[in-house]
Amino acid sequence: MRNLHLVAALAASMTIGGCAYAADSKADAPLSEAAQKALAGYEPVGTANCIPLSQVRSSRIIDPTAIIYEITSNRLYVNQPAGGRCTGLRKDRALVTRITTGNLCNLDLVTVIDPPSPIQYGACPLGTFTEYRKKQ
Incomplete structure (x- = not known):
């Protein structure tokens, strides 16, 4: 019975804390129209579980389905959050990333914040990174 209360309390704290992860969406969802537009002129060349943050x-x-990490003007990585979307992600918000290895990896959590204020909109677990290169 005690474990049941602990699980209920944890679920309530995640709801109150504004968990931004939408677990009911598909991890292999196609890129949104906005993401496809942002990637015009680029083509996918591979995937990676981690990218070196020092190169970003x-x-x-x-939008809630895509984050673009620019390495160079010719090379980008696109991350679709685990589960396919993160409802807290919006263009007018920012990401706070805390890592200990020097790499940004799938399933790392990024916290979504409102830059001019201390408001946090929860955290999103990252998915696999897809590398894009500028078309020749």
């Missing part, structure tokens, strides 16, 4: 020049939230 910038990151950009496209």
Whole structure:
């Protein structure tokens, strides 16, 4: 009985804490129209479980289904959050990433925040990274 209360309390704290992860969506969902538009002129060349954070020049939230990490102007990585979407992701928000290995990996959590205020909108577990290169 005690474990049941602990599980209920944990579930309630995740709801109150604003967990931004939408577990009911598919991990292999196709890229959204907005993400496809942002990737115009690029083609997928492979996947990776991790990318070195030291090589990331910038990151950009496209919508709840895609984050673009720019390595160079010719090379990008797209991450679709685990489960296919993260409801807290919006263009006007930012990501806070805490890592200990120097790499950003699938299933790492990124916290979604509102930059001008201390408001947090939960955390999203990352999915696999898809590498894109500029078309020749």
